Amino acid sequence: MNPETNQPISLARRAWNIRYKSVQMGAVQGQGYVGQALGISDVLAVSYFHALTLRPEDPEWEGRDRFLLSIGHYAIALYAALLEAQVLPEFELETYGTDNSRLPMSGMASYTPGMEITGGSLGHGLGIAVGMALGLKAKKSNSFVYNLMSDGELGEGSTWEAAMSGAHQKLDNLICIVDFNNQQADGPSTEMLSSEPLDKKWEAFGWFTQRIDGNDMDAVIEAFDNARNHEQAVPRVIICNTKMCKGIPFLEEREITHFVRVEADEWDKALNVLEEGKPA
Amino acid sequence: MNMSRRLSKWEPRKPVPAEERQLTSAMIASLAAEGLPTVSAPFGQALAELANEQKNIVGLTADLAKYTDLHVFTQKHPERFYQMGMAEQLLFSAAAGMAKEGFIPFATTYAVFASRRAYDFICMAIAEDNLPVKIVCGLPGLTTGYGPSHQATEDVAIFRGMPNMTIVDPCDALDTAQAVPAIAAHNGPVYMRLLRGQVPSVLQDYDYKFELGKAKTLTEGNDVLIISSGFMTMRALEVANTLKADNISVSVLHTPTIKPLDTATILKECAKPGRLVVVAENHTEIGGLGEAVAMALMKNQVFPTLKQIALPDEFLDAGALPVLHDQYGISVDAMLTKIKIWLNK
Numbered sequence: 001m002n003p004e005t006n007q008p009i010s011l012a013r014r015a016w017n018i019r020y021k022s023v024q025m026g027a028v029q030g031q032g033y034v035g036q037a038l039g040i041s042d043v044l045a046v047s048y049f050h051a052l053t054l055r056p057e058d059p060e061w062e063g064r065d066r067f068l069l070s071i072g073h074y075a076i077a078l079y080a081a082l083l084e085a086q087v088l089p090e091f092e093l094e095t096y097g098t099d100n101s102r103l104p105m106s107g108m109a110s111y112t113p114g115m116e117i118t119g120g121s122l123g124h125g126l127g128i129a130v131g132m133a134l135g136l137k138a139k140k141s142n143s144f145v146y147n148l149m150s151d152g153e154l155g156e157g158s159t160w161e162a163a164m165s166g167a168h169q170k171l172d173n174l175i176c177i178v179d180f181n182n183q184q185a186d187g188p189s190t191e192m193l194s195s196e197p198l199d200k201k202w203e204a205f206g207w208f209t210q211r212i213d214g215n216d217m218d219a220v221i222e223a224f225d226n227a228r229n230h231e232q233a234v235p236r237v238i239i240c241n242t243k244m245c246k247g248i249p250f251l252e253e254r255e256i257t258h259f260v261r262v263e264a265d266e267w268d269k270a271l272n273v274l275e276e277g278k279p280a
Numbered sequence: 281m282n283m284s285r286r287l288s289k290w291e292p293r294k295p296v297p298a299e300e301r302q303l304t305s306a307m308i309a310s311l312a313a314e315g316l317p318t319v320s321a322p323f324g325q326a327l328a329e330l331a332n333e334q335k336n337i338v339g340l341t342a343d344l345a346k347y348t349d350l351h352v353f354t355q356k357h358p359e360r361f362y363q364m365g366m367a368e369q370l371l372f373s374a375a376a377g378m379a380k381e382g383f384i385p386f387a388t389t390y391a392v393f394a395s396r397r398a399y400d401f402i403c404m405a406i407a408e409d410n411l412p413v414k415i416v417c418g419l420p421g422l423t424t425g426y427g428p429s430h431q432a433t434e435d436v437a438i439f440r441g442m443p444n445m446t447i448v449d450p451c452d453a454l455d456t457a458q459a460v461p462a463i464a465a466h467n468g469p470v471y472m473r474l475l476r477g478q479v480p481s482v483l484q485d486y487d488y489k490f491e492l493g494k495a496k497t498l499t500e501g502n503d504v505l506i507i508s509s510g511f512m513t514m515r516a517l518e519v520a521n522t523l524k525a526d527n528i529s530v531s532v533l534h535t536p537t538i539k540p541l542d543t544a545t546i547l548k549e550c551a552k553p554g555r556l557v558v559v560a561e562n563h564t565e566i567g568g569l570g571e572a573v574a575m576a577l578m579k580n581q582v583f584p585t586l587k588q589i590a591l592p593d594e595f596l597d598a599g600a601l602p603v604l605h606d607q608y609g610i611s612v613d614a615m616l617t618k619i620k621i622w623l624n625k
Contacts, residue, residue, distance in 0.1 A: 028301075072429055094295035099302035100285060102293055104598035106427045111289050111598070120429025121392065122366060152343065155366035184366060185343045192343055193365020 005280055011217055012279040014084060015045035019247050020274050021080035025096035025103070027267035032097065032105065034270075035251070035260035037077035039181050039242035040148070042215050044081040047146060047177075051224045056086045059113040063143060066132055068116045070125020070149040071179070075107035078115065087114040123156030125149050126176060130162050133174040133235075144228065148177045152184035154195040160205070166235035167206030174235040175227045176207070179214065181242045185258045198239055207237045214240025248273050283592045283608055302600040316480040316514075319453035323416060323474055324352025326460035327386055331357050334464065338378055340364055340387045342371040348388035348418045349476045368398040375413045376405035384412050384464055391417035391432030391473060395439060406469045407444045413469050420449070420473035420510065421562030422591055422608065427598035433591050437567025439471045440539050447539040448472040449509040449562075449569075450490070453481040455536055458490035466492055473510055482514050488534070495542040497549070501529030504619060505549055505584075508560040509535045509569050512589070516560055518612045519619065526625065531555070538569050543576045550577055550584045556622055557584040562610060565590040587622050589615055 002009045022037035047067060048054075055061045069078050079096065082088045088102070095101040102112050106120040117128050129147035136143050153159055166174050180198070182188045190196060202209040208230045212219040220240070227236040245251035245260060248270050254260065262270065287293070319325075331337040331353060343366040345351045354361040362378075364371045368389055375385040394402065394417045406413045417435070424430045439445050448463060448470060450456040456475060463470040486498045498513070499520050506516040513534045520530035533549050535542065550557055550573075559570040570588040577583065591608050605611040609618065 072427075089292055091295060092292055095293045098296065099599045099603055100287070100293065100597075102289055102291075104427055106429055106598065108427055108429075108598070110595075111286075113289055118429065120427060121397070152366045155343070157367065157369055185347060186341070186345050186363060192363055193367060 002280075010279060011045050011049055011221070014049045015042045015217065016274065016277070016279050017084050018044055018077065018080040020271065021083055021093060022076050023267065023270050023274065024093055025076050025079065026262060027271070028094055029097040029105075030264060030267075031262070032076045033073045033259065034076065034262065035183075035244040035256065036074050036179070036181065037080065038246045038248060038251070039215070039244045040074060040077050040179050041080070041246070042217055042220055043148070043177060043179070043240055043242070044077055046217070046220045046224050048081045048085050050221060051228065052146070053143070054085070059087050063141070065143050066116055066145045068125045068129050068132075068145065068147045069107045069119050070117070070147055070153060071122065072106040072108070072119025074148070075103070075105065075115070075119070078107060079103050079112070082112070082114045088112070122150070122153045123158040126159055126162035126166070129174055129176070130165050130169065130171065133166070133171040134169060136173055137171070144173050144175055146175045146177060148179065150184070151178060151180045151182060151189045151195060152192075154178070154189075154198070155193045163202065163205045163207065170233040171235045172230070172233045176235065176237040178237060178239045179242055180239055181244050183244055183256060183258055202237045202239070207235050208232060209237050209239070211239040211241070214242035215246050247277065282594055284594060284597050285607060286597055302603050316482060318478040319457075319481050320478055321349035321352045321476065322453035322456045322479050323460060323476065324349035326457040328353045328356040330461050330464060331360065334384070336383050337464065338362065338383045338385050340371055340375050340378070340385055342366055342368045342389045342393065344389050344418065347390075347476070348416065348474060350386070350388045353386075368393045369401045372398045372401045372413070372415070373405050376409065376411050379406070379411035379413050380409070384414065386414045386416055388416045388418070388474070390430060391420045391435040392430055394471070395432060395435040399438060402469070403442055407442050410444045410468050412467055414463050415469065415471045416474050417471070418474045418476050422596060422604060422610065423475070423562070423601070425599050425601045425604055428595040431596050433564045433596060434567065435473070436538055436563050436569070440567060440572065444468055445539065446470045446492070446537065448492070448537055450475070450536050451509070451511060451513040451534060452483055453479040454483045455490050459536065462490055462492045475511060480514060482517060490536060493537045493540055493542060495533050495535040495537070495545040498532045498534050499530070501531040503528045503555060503623065504530040504558060505533060505552075505555045506530060506558045506560055507533045507535055507546065507549075507569070507573055509538055510562045512560040512562050512610065515610070515612050515615060519615050522612070522616060523619070528623065528625065535569060538572060541572050541576060543580075546573055546576055547580050547582050550582050555584065556587065556619070558587045558589060558619060558622070560589040560610070560615065563590055564593055566593050587618070589618060
């Protein structure tokens with residue numbers, strides 16, 4: 001419940017909280033992949049506060065839905081979601097990226113409760129997700145495996161090996177989320193190694209495919225519901241077109257790069273901008 | 281002994297006050313020590329210059345041109361640059377293909393991705409055919425605090441096992457710039473460890489020139505012989521200067537070519553009596569320069585007192601780079617401490 005309104009906390013507010021916490025963590029380090037975090041916050045809010053079954057006090061509970069962060073550099077965003085979900089205690093936000101923290105800059109399973117896999121080396125998540133989905137089926141579990149990956153990872157051959165396998169194995173418990181922000185280290189993904197037409201590729205690989213505006217909360221909710229309730233025995237993919245730095249206009253308008261530069265005096269400014277748009 | 285200081289992931293951490301925080305040095309790692317002059321992107325500059333004369337040089341990358349200094353080449357020779365996308369297996373297969381068509385490809389990525397992900401593709405497409413592909417890789421050894429996904433602590437061990445592969449680990453900006461034409465001229469595959477961005481330059485103060493396959497004595501001393509490669513040579517020189525105050529004289533033998541090893545020079549230097557021999561490398565203690573030197577000595581019945589300064593055989597922590605270098609024993613201070621203990625001083 002939201003103590004201010006005595007109402008259940010809206011998904012819009014959850015997304016806002018994830019954005020706010022991400023920027024707060026960026027401020028701790030004076031750097032971080034906040035551009036990606038701001039873009040994916042709506043998807044994470046729907047994942048953690050609408051779709052996923054989990055027990056915050058028991059992050060390794062057998063009955064949980066698995067959420068794999070294939071993109072280790074998005075850890076700042078997932079930490080924000082885990083803090084918001086109370087898997088991690090609030091006070092640890094300030095340890096982000098500092099020496100000996102549980103919240104290192106890149107997501108690793110051995111460091112952080114709730115971090116299912118070690119990302120960072122890209123193109124690993126979907127293959128691991130296939131294995132976990134197979135394992136859950138073998139155990140007769142009803143849990144879903146979610147794999148959050150980036151459009152850049154579509155360049156890796158391992159992604160498509162796993163995509164082919166997911167359909168071949170009829171993994172209807174596997175939901176892949178592709179964050180299509182059209183940005184990778186050297187420039188726009190579509191100019192590095194284009195994956196378009198992306199929805200047609202996933203369809204051809206045998207996946208139930210949806211492509212949505214990943215910053216449109218209603219669209220994200222609907223797509224997650226469709227993915228979970230789809231009746232055919234095929235894996236599901238949601239391609240989310242997102243905007244880097246979403247929610248902070250002065251950063252949205254900046255020349256977007258993989259590692260968005262935020263000057264020392266801009267962190268507070270970014271938090272103030274967010275404050276102005278705080279949802280109920 | 282596990283050297284990680286990491287606590288269990290189930291143990292919450294208390295924040296430390298802002299002024300006491302040691303921050304992760306992430307991708308933008310700087311090895312520059314205070315007071316050392318630096319050169320910007322020495323690899324990119326040297327390659328762009330060489331390509332002016334040598335028209336068959338091409339540059340390829342897997343989404344890391346900006347992060348491997350290849351962008352300097354790209355700006356000068358855009359028509360000879362190929363962005364392969366985030367696809368390292370393709371990067372090296374395609375580099376092999378271009379080499380077969382008469383080009384000299386310089387293919388760049390991070391050391392972890394070349395050595396771990398693309399190994400089979402480099403081995404069969406490039407090394408087996410002995411093609412002149414130059415594999416130039418950022419973040420070798422422990423040069424980022426980002427964690428094991430980007431810390432290539434075993435890259436030399438991996439590539440030493442590959443037939444036909446030459447391995448080069450330059451010390452500084454000068455060494456890197458001189459190595460570029462030398463490896464281009466070598467008719468076969470080369471793996472070069474890259475220091476990027478603002479790279480310190482120290483070797484101009486020594487009578488030194490890079491020669492592929494040669495180890496060079498930079499400074500002479502009677503008490504200790506340090507055999508080193510990469511930026512550990514920079515550290516070794518600082519150790520040598522510091523120990524002068526303690527009346528300890530240190531010889532530094534810089535060994536930028538790890539394979540093939542300059543066994544003749546190493547044997548000659550190690551056979552000089554009365555010196556503690558220390559191999560210093562930015563690499564796991566397994567399978568790198570230290571083991572290569574040890575085996576060369578054993579095979580040739582040269583038996584000095586041999587010590588190794590190297591990273592432990594474990595996945596290293598994420599954190600601030602200077603803290604990690606101290607923790608894992610490859611900082612100047614850590615080296616000084618160990619060498620004094622070994623000398624009983």
